[in-house]
Amino acid sequence: MITAEHKMEYYQALLDKKSEYEGIFYVGVKTTGVFCRPTCPARKPKYENCEFYETAQEALLASFRPCQRCRPLSHPNHVSPVVQKLVEAVETYPEKRWKEQDFDELDIDASTARRQFKKRFGMTFVEYARARRMGLAFKQIRSGQAVIDAQLSSGYESGSGFRDAFSRIMGAAPAKSADSRILRAAWIDTRLGPMVAIADEEALYLLEFVDRRGLEREVERLRQRTKSAIIPGVTAPIRSIEQELTAYFDGSLSVFTTPLHLIGSPFQKSVWAQLVQIPPGETRSYSGLAGALGKPKAFRAVAQANGANQLALVIPCHRVINASGDLGGYGGGLTRKSWLLQHEKQFLSNQRQH
Missing domain, CATH: 1.10.10.60 (Homeodomain-like)
Incomplete structure (x- = not known):
């Protein structure tokens, strides 16, 4: 259920055309009878003329028709x-x-x-x-x-x-x-917006939301550290992660099996190993992870390692929150983090029970 507080938040996101809200909500405009995605370029309606829905199906059932400008039934970055x-x-x-x-x-x-x-x-x-x-x-x-x-x-x-x-x-x-390495980069459309995947023929090196702040620097660091060229293309790991992401967002997959190539210090890798052990639908605190590693005072270092993760969703850094219960940070945006946690709690935790 969308609360009054969420409606105000969503309306502001609509005004600001925030891409991190893609897939989080749709807005039906009572004066035109159409429904749109958050980033629609059309002139913004008044708040009192907006109805908010969590899915496109709900908007359709409420008799709104899809906007011809932002095409809410297509991917957020529909290929022209x-x-x-x-x-x-x-x-x-x-x-x-x-x-x-x-x-x-x-x-x-x-x-x-x-x-x-x-x-x-x-x-x-x-x-x-x-x-x-x-x-x-x-x-x-x-x-x-x-x-x-x-x-x-x-x-x-x-x-x-x-x-x-x-x-x-x-x-x-x-x-x-x-002897140089070639990495391929591919664009993957998801319910929460487009992601970029970078892989060679054997493993996935990077998976991030395209609008993540600092993504360009991440890609450049990856290129330099691996002494690789990164060009457009598709490999077996990219095809694998695209299929798994589809299943994940459908609520039918809780464990990713695409091979990964991790680049980080031994400490960072130890933190990432702890992250993949957090079951879907559950969260851990930074201090809790530090304790699990036998370094209870290293919670700040744990937070930094969490932020250095370049494999969003697959290594679930979104499942780490503050000890107070606040969401903390997330490179893909707190709105996505909140949605992912709710999604996993609602669908994927049920899957583990069957």
Whole structure:
């Protein structure tokens, strides 16, 4: 049940278009008869004209129809036809080097493509297409083909141009890349908003909400510490975590089994090991975790290790709260933390009883 206090909170989130409230509530607008997601770009209604619902189904049952601007029945970052068309074009001819006239042939405005790709992937379309070309080139080099063959097949006539592009995308020049690691990054839509997953062919390295503060620094630190290049792509661990996230949000999965690659100090890893032992539907305090580690005075260090976790949900740092019962902090936002704890208490703890 949505309380009066929650209604005021949700209305403010609607005014501020806060992405962390995606999936938490929907708003029905009595004057227009439509219902929207929290980040809808449309003009905001007055408070007295709003009805709040926890699910889209509730809003539909209350006779509201879905907004045509924010499309509440789609994922929060629904792929536009322009983005979809361009991605398909890249996959059809990944070696292609795109020019202005190529956009004209597809009847797509180049600036629109640039803007929509930047919003969706954090890079322009040209950068996306270049990363795809370079990924194929790197695969060829790793399989034993000569650098010159990879250079030509990826559309570069100039060796220096190929080397510069390779360095810019991969973080290393081709001649020095025989032993370097490639990590793939993929966008995963979830009920609580989009997440980014980074993995190699064996394990998951990072899983975070896209709007987490400081995510760019996290990714850069990961790249530097692993001496890796991070490019768009999908691997078996990414496919695995996407399936598990779907089951988790459906309330049918409580334990993640996707292989993980943990990067941290021995103390941090010991804290993370304690986190995965917290059953769904339950919480622990920072001081309680410190005590379980045999270091009762190290609760601040435990809190720091908790904040350094780069595998949201899988290593459940959201299950740690203050000893007073307050939620404490959470990189994905306290609204998400509250929702996750309630979700696990309501659905996943029941699963353990059967």
